[in-house]
Amino acid sequence: MKLPRGFVASGVRAGIRKKRPDLGLILAEEGASAAAVFTRNKFQAAPVLLSKSALKKSGGRVKAVVVNAGCANAVTGNEGLAAAKRVRTRTAELVRCDENEVFLASTGVIGVVLPDNKVRTSLPDAVNRLSSGGIDAFSHAILTTDVGPKVAQATFTLGGKRGRLVGVAKGAGMIHPNMATMLAFVMTDANVAPVTLQRALRSSVDQSFNAISVDGDTSTNDCVLLLASGKLGNESRADLADFQRALDAVCRELAWMIVRDGEGATRVMEIEVHGAKSERDARLAAHAVATSPLVKTALHGGDPNWGRILAAVGRSGARFSIKRVSLSAGPITLVRDGQPAPYREKDAARVFSRERVPLRVDLGAGNARAVVLASDLGHDYVSLNADYRS
Amino acid sequence: MKLPRGFVASGVRAGIRKKRPDLGLILAEEGASAAAVFTRNKFQAAPVLLSKSALKKSGGRVKAVVVNAGCANAVTGNEGLAAAKRVRTRTAELVRCDENEVFLASTGVIGVVLPDNKVRTSLPDAVNRLSSGGIDAFSHAILTTDVGPKVAQATFTLGGKRGRLVGVAKGAGMIHPNMATMLAFVMTDANVAPVTLQRALRSSVDQSFNAISVDGDTSTNDCVLLLASGKLGNESRADLADFQRALDAVCRELAWMIVRDGEGATRVMEIEVHGAKSERDARLAAHAVATSPLVKTALHGGDPNWGRILAAVGRSGARFSIKRVSLSAGPITLVRDGQPAPYREKDAARVFSRERVPLRVDLGAGNARAVVLASDLGHDYVSLNADYRS
Numbered sequence A, B: 001m002k003l004p005r006g007f008v009a010s011g012v013r014a015g016i017r018k019k020r021p022d023l024g025l026i027l028a029e030e031g032a033s034a035a036a037v038f039t040r041n042k043f044q045a046a047p048v049l050l051s052k053s054a055l056k057k058s059g060g061r062v063k064a065v066v067v068n069a070g071c072a073n074a075v076t077g078n079e080g081l082a083a084a085k086r087v088r089t090r091t092a093e094l095v096r097c098d099e100n101e102v103f104l105a106s107t108g109v110i111g112v113v114l115p116d117n118k119v120r121t122s123l124p125d126a127v128n129r130l131s132s133g134g135i136d137a138f139s140h141a142i143l144t145t146d147v148g149p150k151v152a153q154a155t156f157t158l159g160g161k162r163g164r165l166v167g168v169a170k171g172a173g174m175i176h177p178n179m180a181t182m183l184a185f186v187m188t189d190a191n192v193a194p195v196t197l198q199r200a201l202r203s204s205v206d207q208s209f210n211a212i213s214v215d216g217d218t219s220t221n222d223c224v225l226l227l228a229s230g231k232l233g234n235e236s237r238a239d240l241a242d243f244q245r246a247l248d249a250v251c252r253e254l255a256w257m258i259v260r261d262g263e264g265a266t267r268v269m270e271i272e273v274h275g276a277k278s279e280r281d282a283r284l285a286a287h288a289v290a291t292s293p294l295v296k297t298a299l300h301g302g303d304p305n306w307g308r309i310l311a312a313v314g315r316s317g318a319r320f321s322i323k324r325v326s327l328s329a330g331p332i333t334l335v336r337d338g339q340p341a342p343y344r345e346k347d348a349a350r351v352f353s354r355e356r357v358p359l360r361v362d363l364g365a366g367n368a369r370a371v372v373l374a375s376d377l378g379h380d381y382v383s384l385n386a387d388y389r390s
Helices: A045-059 A078-097 A116-128 A136-141 A195-205 A241-260 A277-291 A294-299 A305-315 A345-352 A379-386 B046-057 B077-095 B117-129 B132-139 B195-205 B241-260 B277-292 B293-300 B306-314 B343-354 B379-386
Strands: A007-012 A023-038 A061-071 A102-109 A148-158 A163-170 A183-188 A225-229 A268-276 A327-329 A334-338 A356-362 A367-377 B007-012 B024-040 B061-071 B100-111 B152-156 B160-171 B183-188 B225-229 B268-274 B324-329 B334-335 B356-362 B370-374
Touching: A007 A116, A007 A136, A023 A045, A023 A116, A023 A136, A023 A183, A023 A195, A023 A277, A045 A078, A045 A277, A061 A116, A061 A136, A061 A183, A078 A116, A102 B100, A116 B183, A136 A148, A136 A163, A136 B268, A148 A241, A148 B132, A148 B306, A195 A225, A195 A241, A195 B324, A225 B277, A241 A268, A241 A367, A241 B324, A268 A277, A277 A294, A277 A305, A277 A356, A277 B334, A294 B195, A294 B379, A305 A327, A305 A334, A305 A356, A305 B183, A327 A345, A334 A345, A345 B024, A379 B293, B024 B046, B024 B117, B024 B132, B024 B183, B024 B195, B046 B077, B046 B100, B061 B077, B061 B132, B061 B183, B061 B225, B077 B100, B077 B117, B077 B132, B100 B225, B132 B152, B132 B160, B132 B306, B152 B241, B160 B241, B183 B241, B195 B225, B195 B241, B241 B268, B241 B370, B268 B277, B277 B293, B277 B306, B277 B356, B277 B370, B293 B306, B306 B324, B306 B356, B324 B343, B343 B356
Parallel strands: A061 A102, A183 A225, A268 A356, B061 B100, B183 B225, B268 B356
Antiparallel strands: A007 A023, A023 A061, A023 A225, A148 A163, A163 A183, A268 A367, A327 A334, A327 A356, B007 B024, B024 B061, B024 B225, B152 B160, B160 B183, B268 B370, B324 B334, B324 B356
């Protein structure tokens, strides 16, 4: 796959991980407008802290993105910050830009300071290998224990011109513990100002990356970055509707890939909560179902165990009357107005055995809705995460 | 074990479960003051709804407690309510009391109406078998898939007299899915008015049953009932401090038994959060650690994976500065003032391999604290809960 105009990328081995590419570089050749969303965890990693303040200082301009796998550089105090700063300085020298136009991201073990000498030594090689097709090497270099790379693209029309979006992500795979980091980078040739870009990204993230759950844990390093090179040359006041649609699609596709590739995941449930009093209520109910170990283990077994789903909705804090609640799985109605509905067990079992299980909860309390994707909880999750760190 | 003066109990087979006792009865021979705490799940089961309103109508007086296993009678609408009412009517006839002096509790599968004919047919047998030593039969009859019965006792001095407390509970064992119900019944010969009793129970429950987590799910049927026969004959204005201490001890012991017997549990962590700005903050942080699948799987593996513990604290919503956070496991300091502390891996591994793993988080933000007990998450949990309902 080629990157949108204005971007080149590469992926190389820096030796942080054994025998695996672990350093990715993206270069916006003439710079790019940038928008980003970061983890809300209080223990934000050194690269998160630096990238947040750099974006502010540069007024939303980014020229280079440096991503390493194998070390999260989180809970590493001043030493971790100093290591990240040295990577930033070296990158700015190599690609000739302001330090605040360098965006950093890290993923890997918590509590270990980034071996920045390895990164700095390998950066020239990463710069040499930059190419428009380098997104493939980049997509591999940012992985930890993901089963495979995650890349998605879409096209859009903006001000009468045909533009492109390409996104790349890594999910939560955790053979080495603590590698729960979700990272995503989306690039486009559209010409969009940083403030507008931030609004578009926030809207897409809310219904994609913020609407998935593998295990309910939020990492110290999560971030989603959107870069726009402006090479499309569209007027800056063009209608963004089709761009937003394409951005939504790319973010949703990457989010789906992350859930589908959750540790040990064999199945994904799509929890659609309708009829809520507020969007917050809808989200509360959907997230309670998405993170319930009882629901997730039943999903793993393909068991249409609806009592657990309603029990999770019931403790979620969402406001509703139990006499108005209905629940269905695909075409099968399981509960109508708070009372069990007649259905054939084998019909329900068939729906719960699919790769994607569509659940619909109607709270009967209003008009708000929310959708959350969540993986099942199986033996492989326990095996991957109970192992001693190695 | 003998019950406190004024109580008799029994446990029999009603045929709701196959080849297992499944019906328990407690009789307060001359009635008892009662206090109760119920699940906050919106989907409260029929017995919960009836018992709540009965306690109100009787002014906190209870004469009989009827508990069945094998069927939760939850999300069963009007049919479920009618079935529970028939059990109540029959019980009141047999023990000659007002219907509102009958307390009902059920545990088992959600969405199935109680086969009340089986209960009503077996009630005379349960009445015939009532005895002071019948607490053992009762403790077995209320179990679902708990590994064993859970009984605890304590003595206290009240108004110069020596009284007794005996508590019995069932926990969350779920070979048959949906049997996540926590039930506890505590009896005493103390003479305490219902309002005072309720205050004492609420205080004990907050630091025992409300401070444990097996999987973060709250069932539709949870309840804790405290009955006081008054046979001790103490003055009603006597100082309750020692009674409260004994009640705390019995509730904590039962709560510990429930966590230790959580499905697939091999280990329990005691999460003590200190230095919080408020008790709410302390609880938020402790519960985030207690319910984190990443922390619970690492605990299962005996892995001193502190990054996961702090990541959970960091997303909990508790207010603190990361530069002031410290974390220790038993005598080992893992993080001091937000920076990794030097420790020997094998020393930490030894602490994390204990049956009870003491974790202490100091938020450095205030003086409030909270303690939560939580089990690990292992393969047996997945196996028990992914099985098809049988």
